[in-house]
Amino acid sequence: MNTADLGLPVAVPSTALFTDQYELTMLQAALRSGTADRRSVFEVFTRRLPEGRRYGVVGGTGRVLDAVENFRFDETILGFLRERAILDEPTLAWLADYRFRGDIWGYPEGEVYFPGSPLMRVEGTFAEAVLLETVILSILNHDSAVAAAASRMSVAAGRRPLMEMGARRTHELGAVAASRAAYVGGFHTTSDLAAGFRYGIPTVGTSAHAFTLLHDTERDAFTAQVDSLGSGTTLLVDTFDVAEAVRTAVEVAGPGLGAIRIDSGDLLLIAHRVRQQLDELGATKTKIVVTSDLDEYAIASLAAAPVDAYGVGTQLVTGSGHPTCSMVYKLVARADSEEPGAPLRPVAKKSMGAKSSLGGRKWAARRLDEDGVATAEVIGTGTVPAELADRQLLVPLVSAGRVVAREPLDAARARHFAARDGLPLSATQLSRGEPVLATEYV
Known part of the structure; x- marks a missing residue:
């Protein structure tokens, strides 16, 4: 429930400056190079759970939707950016008309997650999607930890x-x-x-x-x-x-x-x-x-x-010792050109050590045993296997820039109880251990 449900007025400030400067400087460079309008897919995931935790909980999805709706560059914000000489005039003009018009899919709020789970998928042009990175991570990392x-x-x-x-x-x-x-x-x-x-x-x-x-x-x-x-x-x-x-x-x-x-x-x-x-x-x-x-x-x-x-x-x-979930927002696929029908191709960071990522637009499903208890988190980039088609975890949150997943807070709370009850009993042990479900890539 929020105050809209209660019939109470709430001031809604812009969320556009809840971001890091490099999101805007990347935008400016992409506009100059002609790559800003390439269709792109970003995903939010974490490579690991906090030490000893057996499952994660998706928190803050509703707040992300509010933040996306209110990501607007008004004259005061544009004046600040101009005064600091952070951006050039063509970029400021582009920002003046900014609205996210893409699609967002994600695990619904209250759902549980595991390492590699594609918790949120943001699809649109590079320019419109890259700007949302910091505010989405800020909300999801904090709220999911709590x-x-x-x-x-x-x-x-x-x-x-x-x-x-x-x-x-x-x-x-x-x-x-x-x-x-x-x-x-x-x-x-x-x-x-x-x-x-x-x-x-x-x-x-x-x-x-x-x-x-x-x-x-x-x-x-x-x-x-x-x-x-x-x-x-x-x-x-x-x-x-x-x-x-x-x-x-x-x-x-x-x-x-x-x-x-x-x-x-x-x-x-x-x-x-x-x-x-x-x-x-x-x-x-x-x-x-x-x-x-x-x-x-x-x-x-x-x-x-x-x-x-x-x-x-x-x-x-403070997240009981783990105030963040170490979630990241990575580009996993992009078009080769700005043509509307240009096919997507997977891209991924190939760093040394633990910071590499898996390219491709992903789906996720949860495999269950005959008793309905979860046995694995299954993630893939191709066709969803038939036996998992009705167990997919990502749901539409924003479609063509319009929020389509508003729900009462009690719905997210009830979903969490149901998701937690569907895990193996060892998930509720407070002793330190590995994630209760293994992540399988297909």
Whole structure:
């Protein structure tokens, strides 16, 4: 869901300067050499998953579509480029009319991926497609990293709710994107109101330690919060003595207290003690929420604890140790001339070591066993084998410059759960390992 779905106005700034300068200087040189209009195919892929990860998660596709739609060079942007003498006048004139009019195919948001997966395929003239490289990679690398971390945390949490609370640990705009990606990966709510406004994600939040310290006593703070928010609120109980705070919280709010939050200490030990104390005080339905620099491993270690929900911040918005997915955007095919019907021929970088790439316009499909469990990621450049024809992974996203794949955020979230459930069980192990599916080239 986004604010368009909610009927709320949103300012849509141009994304044209979310790029590297060399995209524009390449454009200028191609215009001069007469190669700018050659039909070209670029693909986004990663050569490897982050160390130890068993699958990746596609995040940010919806944001890419927004960015492509809003990639426009208005007079202010053109004036900046002119003032800096970055481009010549013929190139600036060309940019003034820029609209992406090509096609984009890709793995739908929420899908899982593996090394070599052609996550996005951008087709058009070289000039119009090359300009999108940086903004597409910027979005996909960030959002997919957060979505993958969120997915792992979702697996570790089981059916317990997850709250995204990382806005203060990252860039203010990155925080909104991270909230969105976390929701796709399995989180339930966010503390970031901008994310709630922009994407319709449910929001949560009550108070911090500062609110307790503001008051003369902890009881005064709890009383003020309950008077304002009701007995169903969540009270933070680790500012001073946890046991005393829990007792005071129940006395103030009654046995119908919604929840208590623990933000420090030995969470496993404290959660057991607090659960026992709450039950003895008659607050048997009061939930226990834990925060405090959690990651997927910490969440998994609390699986046997009487914890009802987790709040995660720093580790989530930084990809839990892997803040990027190392995705690249490579030219894989291009026409030999600017003639509209000129055939495409494969091209590829032939670097020494691990930076070489495979040329050709690719398709991708997922092979399944008789039980419907995925067994391989199959990638090819020719005809799709008949047995894989109905299991292809790329879908149309943009057709002749028009976005054709708008969908609610909940659809991407549901797709992720279904894709993850279709992987071998070892995919959900948190221990380090190789990608759960091998990549086969045919």
